[in-house]
Amino acid sequence: MAVNKGASRIAARPEPARASSHKNNTAGASVSRSNTSDRISSYLAHHRVTALSSLQRLLATPLQSLLTWLVIAIAIALPAIFYVGLQNVQALGSGWQASGQISVFIHKRARPQAIQMLQAKLLATPDISSAIYVSPEQALAEFSLSSGFGNALDTLDDNPLPPVLLLEAAVSVSSPEQLKALALQISTEPIVDDVMIDMQWLERLYQLLALGQRAVLALALFLALGVLLAVGNTIRLAIESRRDEIVVVKMVGATNAFVRRPFLYTGFWYGCIGGLLALLLLAVALFWLSEPVARLADLYQSEFRLQGLDAFVSFKLVLASSLLGLFGSWIAVSRHLYQIEPR
Amino acid sequence: MIRFDSVSKRYPNGFDALTQVNFELAAGEMAFLTGHSGAGKSTLLKLITLIERPTSGQVFINGQNLNRINSGQIPYLRRNIGVVFQNHQLLFDRSVFDNVALPLQIAGYQRAEVGRRVRAALDKVGLLNKEKQNPIALSGGEQQRVGIARAVVNKPPLLLADEPTGNLDPQLSAEIMQLFQEFQDVGVGVLIASHDLGLIKRMNKRVLGLSEGELVHDGLLTAASYAPRPVTETEL
Numbered sequence: 105m106a107v108n109k110g111a112s113r114i115a116a117r118p119e120p121a122r123a124s125s126h127k128n129n130t131a132g133a134s135v136s137r138s139n140t141s142d143r144i145s146s147y148l149a150h151h152r153v154t155a156l157s158s159l160q161r162l163l164a165t166p167l168q169s170l171l172t173w174l175v176i177a178i179a180i181a182l183p184a185i186f187y188v189g190l191q192n193v194q195a196l197g198s199g200w201q202a203s204g205q206i207s208v209f210i211h212k213r214a215r216p217q218a219i220q221m222l223q224a225k226l227l228a229t230p231d232i233s234s235a236i237y238v239s240p241e242q243a244l245a246e247f248s249l250s251s252g253f254g255n256a257l258d259t260l261d262d263n264p265l266p267p268v269l270l271l272e273a274a275v276s277v278s279s280p281e282q283l284k285a286l287a288l289q290i291s292t293e294p295i296v297d298d299v300m301i302d303m304q305w306l307e308r309l310y311q312l313l314a315l316g317q318r319a320v321l322a323l324a325l326f327l328a329l330g331v332l333l334a335v336g337n338t339i340r341l342a343i344e345s346r347r348d349e350i351v352v353v354k355m356v357g358a359t360n361a362f363v364r365r366p367f368l369y370t371g372f373w374y375g376c377i378g379g380l381l382a383l384l385l386l387a388v389a390l391f392w393l394s395e396p397v398a399r400l401a402d403l404y405q406s407e408f409r410l411q412g413l414d415a416f417v418s419f420k421l422v423l424a425s426s427l428l429g430l431f432g433s434w435i436a437v438s439r440h441l442y443q444i445e446p447r
Numbered sequence: 448m449i450r451f452d453s454v455s456k457r458y459p460n461g462f463d464a465l466t467q468v469n470f471e472l473a474a475g476e477m478a479f480l481t482g483h484s485g486a487g488k489s490t491l492l493k494l495i496t497l498i499e500r501p502t503s504g505q506v507f508i509n510g511q512n513l514n515r516i517n518s519g520q521i522p523y524l525r526r527n528i529g530v531v532f533q534n535h536q537l538l539f540d541r542s543v544f545d546n547v548a549l550p551l552q553i554a555g556y557q558r559a560e561v562g563r564r565v566r567a568a569l570d571k572v573g574l575l576n577k578e579k580q581n582p583i584a585l586s587g588g589e590q591q592r593v594g595i596a597r598a599v600v601n602k603p604p605l606l607l608a609d610e611p612t613g614n615l616d617p618q619l620s621a622e623i624m625q626l627f628q629e630f631q632d633v634g635v636g637v638l639i640a641s642h643d644l645g646l647i648k649r650m651n652k653r654v655l656g657l658s659e660g661e662l663v664h665d666g667l668l669t670a671a672s673y674a675p676r677p678v679t680e681t682e683l
Contacts, residue, residue: 150552356530
């Protein structure tokens, strides 16, 4: 038997190239393709081809793919919409907070000159944008008008209300802590009896927002799990439908990475396009809401307008969705692909 | 090229497919593997391609002990063995060209090189004009030749065939055998599992006869030396 040099190299080894093979008169000259740059470029070319053909495969069954994309898009868009809602409420809250009000109650026996001096002093402070003096008489008149206790108040011998300075904090005072510090500082003035900050509701709002953020996070996690399962199941079916092909390519020497690659790309495309669809859904929802919100804001003389996601957050959303798709298919592939072996 | 050293294979259900099989196939040698169905032909081929592992004994491919090859190395071993299946295992979602190109794409060949080698292989089996067709449109004989082109496109030093003529008429079978002969002529080792005794006799090659998992014959086939069971008219 003629032992052929090229033909005798049959060891299992990682490099796929065989530079010179046995002389097959039909195959012409064999070209060495064992150098590294060639192999890297053909590896990258294979990635490109696989990525593209995976996408084409999805587009070849548009209805089926669209259903999966919509499932992913809804699962991504839902927490995103709540997130956008929270962001907007927060923006609204900080707008109101900037006009944080402080009520300074003055001792009843304080002399009018002292009150005027304090008012001037407070106005000179950069943290305070306005200071309005409300005398006990004004306060009583206002109270009897607005409370409906007018007749009852008439029976009082003297006015129980103290003189008040209504302060409005400057825009630079933006956090509840700063507002509190300012109030504490004012309370050290000798003629000041008590200082009240109208911010309890603001603290409650912030607590609610924190709660809302947690709820959105929990919802997002649940729905992310749903995306994983949806992609995983879809990929499982794809693997099942390509069982014959997997057996053949494994038989002719495909590595697990080679077999895995198209499915991972499929998962990636499910996530990526699902994420883009989610952005679209979000944009439609915001557009639908923006006009009534603007009209409502106008009624409150507010410049507030609904804000969507910025470009960076949108990018992160699509990236997260793509990674979810990739991870979901990875789970399916690692569970099912190794069970398919040539028989 | 191939060496079986006291190889036994017992399947998990307790069935002894092979018992103490010893033989050696030199590089570039051509031989037939025969025996009735269930005699262990397929199991023997599966041990060479590492679809199955032996229960005991050792299989060597070109001096390499397959027991020492881990599952991550199996793909690279398989790239050096061309396999032809009875049902040809072609993929009907792609053209003849793409079917034949599969082993080259897996091995990471450049595009131009893939095209050249695929056309050379298709030319060799006489199907160059069908490269763009879907294999489902081809006849049984043509499909089998596409399968052979795919098995040799990577220029493997060893070619295995499992009942390659099982579904073909005698004329087509003879043509397929002629093809295998041509591969041997250029130095490829060929091992063909077949129960077509008439065809095997005409080829006049070394025959490994299996019966109930044991190697009962090794050598040229003569009526006297090998009769695992009465040969029926239809088989001849």
